Amino acid sequence: MLDNRAFPSPALPLLSPLGDSGLLVRFGASLSEDANRAAISFSDRLRATAVSGVEEVAGNLVSVLIRYDAQKTSYDALAGEVRLLLAGADKLEPASSCGVAVAVDFGGEGGPDLAEVAAILGLSQDDFIKRHNAVPLRVLATGFAPGFVYCGFHPESLRVSRRPTVRARVPAGTVLFAAGQTAITSTAIPTGWHVIGHTRFANFSISWDPPTQLRPGDLVRFRSEFV
Amino acid sequence: MHLQVLRASPLTTVQDQGRFGMLQHGIAASGPMDRTAFMRCALALGAESSAGIEFTRAGMAFTLVGGRTRAAFDGGTFQLRHNGQECPWPAVLDLQSGDTVEITPGSVGNYGYVRLLAEIDVPLILGSRSTNSIAGLGGFGGRALAAGDLLPLINMDHVLKSAAKPALPDDGQPIRVLWGAHADLFPATVRDRFLATSFEISGRLDRMGVRLIDREAVFRDTGQLTLVSEAIVPGDVQILGDGTPIVLMRDHQPTGGYPRIATVIGADLDRFAQRRPGSTVRFTSVTPDRAHKAALSR
Numbered sequence: 240m241l242d243n244r245a246f247p248s249p250a251l252p253l254l255s256p257l258g259d260s261g262l263l264v265r266f267g268a269s270l271s272e273d274a275n276r277a278a279i280s281f282s283d284r285l286r287a288t289a290v291s292g293v294e295e296v297a298g299n300l301v302s303v304l305i306r307y308d309a310q311k312t313s314y315d316a317l318a319g320e321v322r323l324l325l326a327g328a329d330k331l332e333p334a335s336s337c338g339v340a341v342a343v344d345f346g347g348e349g350g351p352d353l354a355e356v357a358a359i360l361g362l363s364q365d366d367f368i369k370r371h372n373a374v375p376l377r378v379l380a381t382g383f384a385p386g387f388v389y390c391g392f393h394p395e396s397l398r399v400s401r402r403p404t405v406r407a408r409v410p411a412g413t414v415l416f417a418a419g420q421t422a423i424t425s426t427a428i429p430t431g432w433h434v435i436g437h438t439r440f441a442n443f444s445i446s447w448d449p450p451t452q453l454r455p456g457d458l459v460r461f462r463s464e465f466v
Numbered sequence: 467m468h469l470q471v472l473r474a475s476p477l478t479t480v481q482d483q484g485r486f487g488m489l490q491h492g493i494a495a496s497g498p499m500d501r502t503a504f505m506r507c508a509l510a511l512g513a514e515s516s517a518g519i520e521f522t523r524a525g526m527a528f529t530l531v532g533g534r535t536r537a538a539f540d541g542g543t544f545q546l547r548h549n550g551q552e553c554p555w556p557a558v559l560d561l562q563s564g565d566t567v568e569i570t571p572g573s574v575g576n577y578g579y580v581r582l583l584a585e586i587d588v589p590l591i592l593g594s595r596s597t598n599s600i601a602g603l604g605g606f607g608g609r610a611l612a613a614g615d616l617l618p619l620i621n622m623d624h625v626l627k628s629a630a631k632p633a634l635p636d637d638g639q640p641i642r643v644l645w646g647a648h649a650d651l652f653p654a655t656v657r658d659r660f661l662a663t664s665f666e667i668s669g670r671l672d673r674m675g676v677r678l679i680d681r682e683a684v685f686r687d688t689g690q691l692t693l694v695s696e697a698i699v700p701g702d703v704q705i706l707g708d709g710t711p712i713v714l715m716r717d718h719q720p721t722g723g724y725p726r727i728a729t730v731i732g733a734d735l736d737r738f739a740q741r742r743p744g745s746t747v748r749f750t751s752v753t754p755d756r757a758h759k760a761a762l763s764r
Contacts, residue, residue, distance in 0.1 A: 258729040259757035297489035304697035385492040
């Protein structure tokens with residue numbers, strides 16, 4: 240089975256049903272900067288537009304799920320509204336983004352894979368940390384788990400693949416690294432990504448409304464906790 | 467007034483309609499595995515209490531401490547005893563302080579419900595009392611109920627005038643699906659075989675998903691394909707890297723990167739949830755329009 244679809248693309252998104260009360264808008268078949276920006280921008284615009292029957296808008300890395308009430312609209316009617324909104328894309332202001340600084344305790348007990356990651360990249364641990372923190376990253380997506388954020392993209396020179404095995408549980412505040420991205424957990428989850436550090440930064444609380452603070456498109460500046 | 471749990475099957479949880487609107491924050495909606503049965507309890511009571519208790523095949527036992535209330539039981543077929551006296555299933559019982567209810571395994575289904583003419587007074591977490599077993603939040607301290615738990619109850623006064631339609635038994639008809647997010651990535655021969663083959667419900671099922679046994683190896687050669695993470699909805703039929711099909715349920719992970727060939731329609735997901743390990747399931751594809759009509763006719 241090969242995923243060789245040239246379509247969809249940011250300029251030519253694909254609309255398809257996801258179950259009988261979901262419409263999925265895809266801006267790419269794989270992760271790219273353009274497809275990610277298109278997905279974030281579209282979900283922001285859709286949230287700012289009152290479209291009848293829409294119950295929930297959930298953006299992901301390169302796609303947006305629209306959950307709708309089938310008693311208030313139909314798939315076809317909603318798809319029509321979505322196409323209109325996509326066609327008018329250039330007339331809308333991009334949403335403003337916020338920035339946050341995240342202090343990370345790299346390596347040690349909370350980051351057991353730091354040495355291995357640095358070795359794969361042929362860097363000293365200090366050099367890796369320096370390069371990792373060099374430029375702010377964008378929040379690419381949320382939604383994998385409560386408060387979880389994918390941040391990217393690192394340059395090609397910092398790209399490593401996932402680990403061959405999955406850790407059954409890493410705690411909240413774990414800083415993960417793989418696939419040109421850094422991710423932060425806010426709850427305990429299983430992961431196949433490299434565990435490079437730990438942060439006290441928390442992006443999820445059931446007592447907040449909304450329960451997470453980082454939104455897709457926000458900027459995250461990582462720094463070392465002990466320097 | 468309290469409900470004291472004397473015995474609880476694994477994964478007995480407090481559920482209400484669900485916690486909708488939180489996907490962006492990484493939280494699936496949860497809610498009853500069999501929403502139809504859950505709703506029938508409310509109709510039988512003539513009241514729409516918000517939360518109830520979902521138990522699994524081993525059932526549960528509880529006693530009412532202080533006060534009096536009415537309770538409705540439905541979902542699957544269980545054995546029910548009120549102070550030792552056998553009762554039919556489903557049932558509506560008037561309970562007084564000290565009364566004991568014992569629910570033991572019956573002939574049909576995986577999930578049963580008890581709802582009361584009282585609100586289960588656990589905190590609203592992000593707008594819902596549903597327990598989310600994957601995120602460990604909501605319900606009774608974010609966890610499954612266990613013997614000894616004492617649930618506070620508040621009497622309710624909203625009474626609706628409606629009657630419960632009796633449950634239709636599962637006629638064993640194929641489970642209806644829409645083609646899924648990645649159906650186009652599966653060869654046409656595999657899609658055909660998916661609809662032509664009987665799968666077996668495995669013993670590995672919970673609120674997150676139901677693993678199927680693919681005896682005919684329909685998905686043996688579909689290979690490992692990791693896709694960019696995308697939204698998951700309840701009912702998605704996902705194919706794991708080793709070819710195992712798994713139907714994702716109410717406590718699904720909000721996003722995932724395995725290919726999904728189909729999605730069970732909302733009108734058939736409750737019926738599917740009640741299918742027991744060892745039973746077989748076949749799938750048939752319908753159009754979105756057909757799925758909407760099925761939803762309205764329930």
